[in-house]
Amino acid sequence: MAFSELMDRVGSKGPFQFLNMVLLGLPVFGLANHYLLQIFTAATPxxxxxxxxxxxxxxxxxxxxxxxxxxxxxxxxxxxxxxxxxxxxxxxxxxxxxxxxDLSTTDSIVTEWDLVCDSNRLKEVAQSVFMAGTLIGGIVLGDLSDRFGRKPILTCCYLLLAASGTGAAFSPSLSVYMVFRFLSGWSISGIVLSTSILNVECVSIQMRAIMSTVLGYCYTCGQFILPGLAYAIPQWRWLQLTVSIPFLAFFLLSWWIPESVRWMVVSGKFSKALKILRQMAALNGKKEEGEKLSVEDLKISMQKEISLAKAKYSIADLFRTPNMRRVTFCLSMAWFSTGFGYYSLAMSVEEFGVNLYILQLIFGGIDIPAKFITILSINHLGRHITQASTLLLAGGFILALIFVPPDLPTLRTVLAVFGKGCLSSSFSCLFLYATELYPTVIRSCWAKKPKQEPEAEKASLRIPLQPCGPGLDPS
Incomplete structure (x- = not known):
């Protein structure tokens, strides 16, 4: 009996999954606030x-x-x-x-610490420090989540984001502000990694696309919240504090989020995994099926993954086999180009000569049709065509911006909006690739690879897979 069949026995689409999605989705609304916060807190009047x-x-x-x-x-x-x-x-x-x-509209870190003229690049440095935190946090926290579990890392990151965001709001200097922003980026990586995994591991394969899409739209809706908050709270310190405090409540709510059953079984915590499965069955109206489950059922359903978990892994395992080298190289290049282009556009909103608040709403709104079109394209055209098309179109729109003069702000805005939409679609495809092309034991950080692949995992690297949805993307 495969693990997916085990989930079907206790209910893979019911009240338990809905409640889990709500608990995981609520914090995602606030992630966009931190990713794009410097659009408003570092605005140059x-x-x-x-x-x-x-x-x-x-x-x-x-x-x-x-x-x-x-x-x-x-x-x-x-x-x-x-x-x-x-x-x-x-x-x-x-x-x-x-x-x-001119402080008639807003104040920012630019006016607080005179980040203009010769010092104007320091605000970009502050955003780069934040992104460096997400990079390093993804490497470190992904490995820690494999060792200690998804839920502890998620809970700690909620608390760290609340604390570091609050610290940034009370920073006495730019250097202190950068330290707290680095910690914010670090914690967001842990939230994204753990949320992406916990969101899809307790549902059937057929439901993954729906669950991932819903979670992705939570992030998209968060982009509409930020301009409203920035307009209502023009003081950057109060805005920073406002978007950070809710994560203290999410830290408390996270105690009701269940741990990954798959991780608990692989880690040998069979009794705790069985308890969660029975709770899942009870909430989904299949209490009798849950009572029939035993530890032996868990061992049989995940026999291969349990045996693989006994091996030791390192970053070198990402390049151990030709298939893994190819996957790692292609995904790394695609992630870099997509992320670089996306945030170059997203953080340059004030340079297009359009009202900052309205343009941010448009930038967030383009993600709604982009995600929907991506799902249709993945299901009907496949992931390869969708991924390649979105990258080519995004590259074309961005290159076209070079040849449009600054005195045509409307045309520049249209090109930037469509380019961001294409990059949003690319993010959706990449999360799908990352969660399906890598074996389960390295899915959270891409830092481990089994020395003996099961036949199912080998096949997944050679033939196209059924799409499971765009995942939680920062678009």
Whole structure:
């Protein structure tokens, strides 16, 4: 009896799965807030050089740039009406006394720590530090979830995200802010990894597409929440705190999330796995079937995976066989190109010359049809065609942006929106590949590979698989 048949006996689509999806899906609404938070907390308002202390009263005159607009990073050394030699009139210098900002709409870390002009790249560094946290967190926490379980890592990451997000809200300096943002990215990796696995492991193969799609749409809806919060809370510290505190409640709710039965059986925790299966059967109206289950049934249904779990694995196992080398190389390239393009567009919203809040709503809205079209394409055209098409289309839209001048903001916005939609579809395909092409024992971090593959796993690397849904994607 296979594990999928075991799940069917206790009910693979019932109240238990619905409750599990709700508990896992609620925090996903808040993940978009943290991924895209710096669009608003690091917004750059209109600014110009602050007048020197000895400046004469009256309107402050600023030098003009090539576009005819006042310079934001230069000021006159001497007042324009001063009686000076011709070679010194019009001379400029950097802003030596700081900047004056237009705070009529919002404040941000840019206005807090003067991240403009020569320091304007530091806000991108802060976002890069956050993304570095997601990278390192994925490597470390994926391995820890294999050792200690999916649920403990998920619970700890909820608490860490609440604490680090709150710490970022009270940061006294940019360096401290970056440390807390790194920890936020670290914890989000653990949440995404554990949520993706726990969401699909207790349902049938036929239900995986639906469950993964619903969870993906939770993230999409979260993108609509962020602009509303940013508009209602213009102070960046309060906005940072608002999107972080809910994860303290999710930390408490996570105690009702069941551990992965598959992981518990592989780890030898048969009695606990049997208890969860019987709870699942009781909630799904199959209590009698649950009472009939025994430890022997669990051992028989997962005999191959239990034997594989006794082996030791390392990162080198990702490249041990030709099939694994090919899969790892192709997935790595696809993940890099998709992630790089997606976040380049998502974090450059304010550069398109359109209202920041409206454009973010449009960027979030494009994911709804993109995910739906991806599901149809996967089911009718296959994953290879869908993945290749989305990457080619996204690349075309992004390249077209290079040749569109800045004075055509509407056209640039349309190209960026369609490019982001294609990359969102690519993310959906990649999560499908990652969860199906790798064996169960390395699914959470891609860091382990059995030395002897079961025939089913070998076949999965050679022939197309049935789609199981787009998964939880950061799109």
């Amino acid at each position: 209109a600014h110009h050089c602050r007048p020197p202390p000895n400046a004469s009263t009256g309107p402050w005159v600023l030098p003009k740039g090539p576009n005819g607009k006042p310079e934001m990073c230069l000021r006159f050394i001497y007042p324009p009406n001063a009686s000076l030699p011709n070679d010194t009139q019009g001379a400029t210098e950097p802003c030596l006394d700081g900047w004056a900002y």
